[in-house]
Amino acid sequence: MTSTRDKFGRPIVVVTGMGLVTSLGAGKSDNWAKLTAGESGIRTITRFPTDGLKTTMAGTVDFIPVEPFSSTVLSERLADVATEEAVAQASIGAKGDFPGPLFLAVAPVELEWQPRQDIARATGMKSGIDYDALLQASGGGRFTNLHRRFIFGSVADHLADTFGTKGSPISLSTACASGATAIQLGVEAIRRGETDAALCVATDGSVNAEALIRFSLLSALSTHNDPPHAAVRPFSKNRDGFVMAEGAGALVLESLEGATARGAKILGVVAGCGELADSFHRTRSSPDGKPIVGCVRNALADAGVGIEQIDYINAHGTGTPENDKMEYLGISTVFGERANHIPVSSNKSMVGHTLSAAGAVEAVFSLLTLEHQRIPPTINYDVPDPAIPFDVVPNKARDARVSAVMSNSFGFGGQNASLILTREPI
Numbered sequence: 001m002t003s004t005r006d007k008f009g010r011p012i013v014v015v016t017g018m019g020l021v022t023s024l025g026a027g028k029s030d031n032w033a034k035l036t037a038g039e040s041g042i043r044t045i046t047r048f049p050t051d052g053l054k055t056t057m058a059g060t061v062d063f064i065p066v067e068p069f070s071s072t073v074l075s076e077r078l079a080d081v082a083t084e085e086a087v088a089q090a091s092i093g094a095k096g097d098f099p100g101p102l103f104l105a106v107a108p109v110e111l112e113w114q115p116r117q118d119i120a121r122a123t124g125m126k127s128g129i130d131y132d133a134l135l136q137a138s139g140g141g142r143f144t145n146l147h148r149r150f151i152f153g154s155v156a157d158h159l160a161d162t163f164g165t166k167g168s169p170i171s172l173s174t175a176c177a178s179g180a181t182a183i184q185l186g187v188e189a190i191r192r193g194e195t196d197a198a199l200c201v202a203t204d205g206s207v208n209a210e211a212l213i214r215f216s217l218l219s220a221l222s223t224h225n226d227p228p229h230a231a232v233r234p235f236s237k238n239r240d241g242f243v244m245a246e247g248a249g250a251l252v253l254e255s256l257e258g259a260t261a262r263g264a265k266i267l268g269v270v271a272g273c274g275e276l277a278d279s280f281h282r283t284r285s286s287p288d289g290k291p292i293v294g295c296v297r298n299a300l301a302d303a304g305v306g307i308e309q310i311d312y313i314n315a316h317g318t319g320t321p322e323n324d325k326m327e328y329l330g331i332s333t334v335f336g337e338r339a340n341h342i343p344v345s346s347n348k349s350m351v352g353h354t355l356s357a358a359g360a361v362e363a364v365f366s367l368l369t370l371e372h373q374r375i376p377p378t379i380n381y382d383v384p385d386p387a388i389p390f391d392v393v394p395n396k397a398r399d400a401r402v403s404a405v406m407s408n409s410f411g412f413g414g415q416n417a418s419l420i421l422t423r424e425p426i
Helices: 026-035 070-092 117-122 129-137 154-163 176-191 209-217 256-261 290-303 321-340 355-372
Strands: 013-022 102-105 170-172 199-203 247-255 268-277 311-313 404-413 415-422
Touching: 013 026, 013 070, 013 102, 013 117, 013 176, 013 256, 013 355, 070 247, 102 154, 102 176, 102 355, 117 199, 154 170, 154 209, 170 268, 176 199, 176 247, 176 268, 176 355, 176 404, 176 415, 199 355, 199 415, 247 256, 268 290, 268 355, 290 321, 290 404, 290 415, 311 321, 311 355, 321 404, 355 415
Parallel strands: 102 170, 102 199, 311 404
Antiparallel strands: 013 247, 013 268, 199 247, 268 415, 404 415
8 A cells, every 4th residue: 555654754745636827828728738839928918008118018817807907806816717727626525615724825915116206217118107097007006105905815815715715814925936835835734734635826917017117127027028929038148037927826735645535636746845035135046046055955855855856847937137047056056967957947938927826837837747748848948048058948848757846936035935746656
């Protein structure tokens, strides 16, 4: 009989349901088909006026209408769609009666904006633009007023009511690592024996003028607007920034013992989780790469695997000059010479950066990679960067034997998280 505990004596945590929404579409099947075909979900923004903005494209989810638009409502609807798919696949509990807690990653509460003249200078916006009207048209607030985009926790309360999760729903935000952090909290709750099942969801519908300008002020966004589908260029020498995107990912986690007892289909195993924050800078990574190195090593140690057992790395791969360089430094430090040979590709080259949702969205893609034994490509890879000699699976998907995947999420503020996902228990 197969043991239901790992080599450390902890309950093995498995995935029995997955749900997904990105700019490529709704549902796992549609997303996977387009992702492995190398299609892009990045398009010119039509949701609000972009005259004068340096960046005019994003990975918007416009096929789920929200009128009038609100980032909060869109985030909620994206979460609904992904969670419904995941729970239906898991066939767990009764409708509206999920037998475990909810861990939800969402965008942080927005507070105050820069003075108008700073925004105009940083973004190149024309002085005649009515900034307040622009924000209101896109579902944001006002530049001149302190405001909250939404009450932190409201989306979690909605999901808890809709799906009947047990206990207090946990809302969290660890920047771009949030989705992976939600999964880690679910894994830890099951390992501690607090529950046999957990619902881990991450959602972000933040493409509005306010958020776009905020990231422009940080010089973080690509300005390669034409054509928009070529804007995200992870690990390329001519990369110039990330592209904002929307989406949601949902996973139903269970103990292997509980899932086996109810005859559930096992979609994969969350074998390990690692995290490490650097507190170095609000946006930049520590130049020595130690936080990323430590995060990756923590994930490997938590899973009890060596570098030779990882067959594919689903990179954070945002396409910013800084992040891609630091990710290579971290991976190459841990993996040594193998870093130049193991496939390392970026889903963001096609779906954009889904921000708070990215860790969960990319965990679903990683599990689909394990299921289909096919590695998604890094598209728009036409100008290799000799300083980053990754095998990025350039421009075309690749069939390969994949038993274990590392999925990385390295967020602003040095909030780093890595997951080890496998086909079978280790």
